[in-house]
Amino acid sequence: MTIKPARTRIAPSPTGHMHLGTARTALYDYLLAKKTGGQFILRIEDTDLKRTVPGAEQEIMDGLRWLGLNYDEGPDVGGKFGPYRQTERREIYAQHAKVLVEKGHAYPCFCTPDTLEKTKQEQMKRKENPHYDGTCRVLSPDEAARKIANGEAYIVRFKMPQEGVTVAHDHLRGDISTENKQFNDQVLLKTDGLPTYHLAAMVDDHEMGITHVLRGSEWLGTFPLHVNIVRAFGWHEPIWVHLSVFLKPTGKGKMSKREAADAMKDGYSIFIKDMPALGFTPEGSLNWMALMGWGVAEDDVMSMEEMIERFSVDGLTPSPAAINFQRLDHFNSTHIRLMNADDLASRIKPYFERENLKVDDAILLKMIPLIRERLVTLDDCLAFGSFFFKENVTPLPEDLIAKGLDSKQSAEIAIKSYEILSALSEINHIVAEPPMRAYVEQSALSANQVFGILRAAVTGQKVSPPLFESMEIIGREKVLQRLKNAIEILQR
RNA sequence: GCCCCCAUCGUCUAGUGGCCCAGGACGCAUCCCUUUCAAGGAUAAAACCGGGAUUCGAAUUCCCGUGGGGGCACCA
Numbered sequence: 001m002t003i004k005p006a007r008t009r010i011a012p013s014p015t016g017h018m019h020l021g022t023a024r025t026a027l028y029d030y031l032l033a034k035k036t037g038g039q040f041i042l043r044i045e046d047t048d049l050k051r052t053v054p055g056a057e058q059e060i061m062d063g064l065r066w067l068g069l070n071y072d073e074g075p076d077v078g079g080k081f082g083p084y085r086q087t088e089r090r091e092i093y094a095q096h097a098k099v100l101v102e103k104g105h106a107y108p109c110f111c112t113p114d115t116l117e118k119t120k121q122e123q124m125k126r127k128e129n130p131h132y133d134g135t136c137r138v139l140s141p142d143e144a145a146r147k148i149a150n151g152e153a154y155i156v157r158f159k160m161p162q163e164g165v166t167v168a169h170d171h172l173r174g175d176i177s178t179e180n181k182q183f184n185d186q187v188l189l190k191t192d193g194l195p196t197y198h199l200a201a202m203v204d205d206h207e208m209g210i211t212h213v214l215r216g217s218e219w220l221g222t223f224p225l226h227v228n229i230v231r232a233f234g235w236h237e238p239i240w241v242h243l244s245v246f247l248k249p250t251g252k253g254k255m256s257k258r259e260a261a262d263a264m265k266d267g268y269s270i271f272i273k274d275m276p277a278l279g280f281t282p283e284g285s286l287n288w289m290a291l292m293g294w295g296v297a298e299d300d301v302m303s304m305e306e307m308i309e310r311f312s313v314d315g316l317t318p319s320p321a322a323i324n325f326q327r328l329d330h331f332n333s334t335h336i337r338l339m340n341a342d343d344l345a346s347r348i349k350p351y352f353e354r355e356n357l358k359v360d361d362a363i364l365l366k367m368i369p370l371i372r373e374r375l376v377t378l379d380d381c382l383a384f385g386s387f388f389f390k391e392n393v394t395p396l397p398e399d400l401i402a403k404g405l406d407s408k409q410s411a412e413i414a415i416k417s418y419e420i421l422s423a424l425s426e427i428n429h430i431v432a433e434p435p436m437r438a439y440v441e442q443s444a445l446s447a448n449q450v451f452g453i454l455r456a457a458v459t460g461q462k463v464s465p466p467l468f469e470s471m472e473i474i475g476r477e478k479v480l481q482r483l484k485n486a487i488e489i490l491q492r
Numbered sequence: 493g494c495c496c497c498c499a500u501c502g503u504c505u506a507g508u509g510g511c512c513c514a515g516g517a518c519g520c521a522u523c524c525c526u527u528u529c530a531a532g533g534a535u536a537a538a539a540c541c542g543g544g545a546u547u548c549g550a551a552u553u554c555c556c557g558u559g560g561g562g563g564c565a566c567c568a
Contacts (some may be wrong), residue, residue, distance in 0.1 A: 127493075182564085462529090
């Protein structure tokens with residue numbers, strides 16, 4: 001059986017930071033397109049001029065590229081169905097609105113915002129649901145034409161059926177029926193000549209040949225409206241897939257600004273732009289977000305290729321998912337461990353440079369096996385490997401004192417260690433460990449005590465990668481110098 | 493207030509009438525390994541929201557509650 005290539009799209013509006021929800025939808029869009037040999041498209045829905053924020057569009061494009069979700073068509077890459085920015089498609093919407101008016105499915109409305117607001121207030125006073133009162137719906141075409149000729153400002157409204165039921169089919173939820181009287185005659189074209197989402201998205205999805213519309217469940221409320229618009233045009237519908245929303249980690253309510261700030265304090269973020277600086281990898285992030293709303297029974301650690309291989313729209317879940325940042329840590333560290341040394345080296349290098357450390361590439365490559373399984377986020381490389389690139393380290397005096405010993409006894413151990421190590425012509429883990437172990441054996445000390453002092457002296461910290469392997473990378477000269485320095489600190 | 497959607501371990505989920513005294517993963521706990529921290533190995537605790545109905549048999553179908561979420565703009 002051959003699968004029909006799917007054309008999918010992510011259609012964000014440039015009104016703020018690109019967040020997790022957008023990224024996940026884009027991921028599913030991408031997976032579906034790639035799996036079926038189709039195309040994934042970026043379309044910018046910038047019809048609300050008041051809410052558009054400068055730079056937001058760029059942030060979306062950067063975010064998608066960072067994730068590796070490269071789109072086949074979009075504002076900055078072009079494509080046969082462009083333009084891909086809705087403000088540049090104004091004429092297309094005007095024409096389509098006109099078609100709808102001519103077909104009797106839409107009508108010009110001359111009501112001013114003021115009178116609209118007034119009727120709304122009155123309706124609320126009467127405890128009615130606020131709705132458009134239909135004043136202009138009943139205007140004769142002649143009358144409307146006269147008003148337009150007179151230069152009266154107008155908008156275009158969709159003529160929603162007032163009776164009956166609309167049955168809309170969602171791929172994950174089945175048929176959703178809603179009584180038509182629940183709906184307003186929604187605005188299709190605004191006074192500024194730009195369309196609302198309802199018109200623009202329907203027109204573009206059709207014109208761009210979109211086969212599957214994946215979007216957030218916040219669109220479920222206007223879903224019947226959209227279906228009516230598409231049907232009014234006489235077009236066939238795409239496959240509709242309404243995705244679940246993300247809830248805050250407690251599972252109660254969705255992420256708010258407040259929760260986003262709290263997450264940031266813990267080193268997490270729901271904004272894609274923050275992910276690199278926090279040390280998250282595209283692989284880990286993608287794997288994590290993929291699994292919030294997509295049920296994979298087993299072997300849930302997946303590369304992009306594996307996700308494409310295994311993806312199916314039918315596997316998506318309709319229920320809301322609480323964000324779990326611990327799982328992000330898990331997927332991130334797992335993918336880090338899966339990377340080869342060269343790859344990981346190039347990824348952690350910027351974090352050292354961010355701290356103004358001069359990175360020696362040979363050392364960088366050598367330390368990878370030592371720190372790889374210790375990294376949860378990429379920036380953890382700082383905690384585990386900064387000392388490799390420092391000229392000298394300054395251990396805390398208390399870190400140099402072994403458990404159960406005083407500074408004098410610790411100094412003696414450091415001196416003895418110095419004697420043992422300086423007797424070697426080279427320090428590597430093969431030649432350095434046996435004599436040190438022998439020393440531990442014949443003394444009344446524990447390995448923990450001796451190696452603890454050595455670790456603090458050489459790395460400047462209590463927690464580090466394996467000691468002897470680390471000393472090997474640091475080199476004999478520096479190791480001895482740091483040890484000498486530690487002895488001085490202890491004797492002070 | 494009205495409308496729509498959702499409901500399995502703390503969390504993400506598998507499960508589409510018998511294979512389920514419910515499987516996996518995160519997290520948690522214990523043990524092993526161990527010079528620190530990790531990683532790895534082993535083990536454990538942990539769920540079908542409630543009530544009806546259909547059926548020989550229901551986590552799985554239907555109804556009613558309850559809880560949660562979303563929507564009711566010349567915003568998307």
